[in-house]
Amino acid sequence: METYKPSPIPLCEPNLGGREKQYMAEAVDSNWLSGGSFLRRFEQQLADYAGAAHVIGVSNGTSALQVALALAGVEKGDLVLVPNLTFVATANAVKYLGADPVMVDIDARTWLMDLDLLQDFLENQTFRNSNGCFHRESHRRIKAVVPVHLLGNVCEMERLNEMADHFALAVVEDAACSLGSFQNGWHSGTSGLLGTMSFNSNKIITTAGGGAILTNDEALAKRARHLITQSKSHATEYIHDELGYNFRLVNPLAAMGCAQMEQLPGFIQRKKEVAAWYQRELGEYDVVFQQLTPGTDSNYWHSAVLAEDSRNLIAALAADNIESRPLWTPIHELPVFTNDLYVTRENVSSDVSRQGIMLPCSTSITDEQLKRVTQSIAKFLDVSIKV
Template sequence: MRNEWLTFTSEVKKMYEKDFVALHEPTFTDVEVDYVTDCVKSGWVSSVGKYVERFEKELAEFTGVKRAIAVVNGTAALHVSLKVAGVKAGDEVFMPALTFVATANAASYLGAVPHFVDVSENTLGIDPGKLEDHILQIGDYKGDHLINKETGRIIRAVVPMHTFGHPVELDELQAICKKYNLILVEDAAESLGSYYKGKHTGSFGKVSALSFNGNKIITTGGGGAILTNDEDIADYAKHITTTAKIPHRWVYNHDEVGYNYRLPNINAALGCAQLEKMQLFIEQKRKITFVYEKLVDDLTGVRLFKEPEHTKSNYWLQTLILDHTYNRDEVLDFLNDQGVMSRPIWTPLHELKPYSYMPKADLSTTDNLKNLIINIPSTPVSEG
């Protein structure tokens, strides 16, 4: 193992021209400096200013949806997306067990119950076939509502997550949602710039959520956005993310419990500059994929995860899948010791203490993949 992996780490450091290569870093130029400086000079750096509206408009145009509402982070975006989609306290929400904890947290904030389902080896996201098999096993009906006959709770929604930017099988999931009267809410936190059959992820669900954390394909420092094609839902989401304040020149009236989830103008300024470079970032990431594909060919028992059929991925995080001859943690120790920052996939949600008692389906694929997946450096580079 050692010699071929030494060659791999040497080539990665050569590609990035660094002795230590981070997993994913933001890429800034003078454009970001100019926009943020303009924002600072204007004095409008907080929740009001021209860049918030501009960022929302340009996001909607880029993703092909009618409306985008900018918020403070991706978790807030998913929290509100679930709320405005109709998820209520006590409802169960199908979601993959193999996702970042924010997916479950967002549902929990509403008093809803995460219900974990298995993923597909082809997409790393929800497996539609296994989801339907599970529904047939545990599902029943109460009026028009699908219920979990084991708990008696309504199952309200399905939340697929596009893992590392790779789109899930959205046609199949939409069909399941229609058949069983479920709401599709996309966790598109990692998939800005990814497409399923030519259509941008985040435009399939009733509501969807994006993230612009510092390690995402574009960043606003912290930040997220809610996407929807429903104008009424968009208006409501905007209202409750701005503390549910009734518009007035000076009176502070609030008509329900709202959230102070507004994205500051200074963050939106950074986002506008970043969004201008999206196509370039994606092109650069696809170059990295080509380089890694050649490098991984020389590694025994390792494959590079590639975008599923009918999709175009943003390749947010490059992903290696090891075979069972490897000890994942030994590989991670070696890569990080050699200056190539790498990490495992998240601990599956059903193994986390707060969610260990939640309802779940057969999770055999999740349990198999959790010790085989490694993310490697993925920052865009202009040459490769």
């Protein structure tokens, strides 16, 4: 006899319920593939929505970060400040340029870079001269800081920008997760020198694979377009005036993005409902939610909680055919980064990572499915409390 298995509930599925097929077919029919009108339209939609003067479509969020850091002046041998809890791409992009990340521990409430800790590090472990900010011990230049707006929560940008100004650091915002998140009226990714986004298939909108660079600086935008097209400096001759990249977003994928942008307000609305559901239904249990920074209107891209017995909870959900995942492993624990500097007092990122669970939050998730998730979690927590 077959045992009954409830239908699967995926973690975070793309939602392609709009004009994706129509626009992609139009892009194919136009025969413009590498560039074309959908790419320009997608970039403009993003610029209008985020209030950024310039948006440049690129191949993914990681390449966006790599190019943005290069544009910010990061060079071989430099140090770049990143939060210790983030997707590995943030730190990888630093390494691609021959620089090294300095990981800064996170705030236990917001799960974002701890700005008190950052300030303490900058005031006590660095010195400044006319060439910039330098790490006292290694005498290496600290060129930039990368706030990551994790899960949709926005780092306190006014404070960070002031600090960065004071210590001569370029600010590159990793807004991979935060399209639709605002802080005091500013869209995430638009208040620093440069911002980057990802349109990977699990993000709030997707182009299957894709990303964007945002900036209000016209010269940087021009240089970004130049770098991502192999630094080709002549219309017809193959003249390349510096080391460039092949990082452009292609027209059929941008077409998907145009259709996704039309649905963004509805996606954000549903993400907010899902987050509110978890907060309401799990509020009385022994789980901890991410706290928003002051003035943040989050897109609630990914719902997550901290629970003591997180790995067993993930297994219990899997037994009910519900997909969930741990939060990212802290960067300092990954082999590539173990020799890099980690600024911390209490290693909060390891605690948050150990307890973190990403919960199902597709924009297409039904209330019925949400009920199954919270009932499954409640069942596990009730039992584990009694044990």
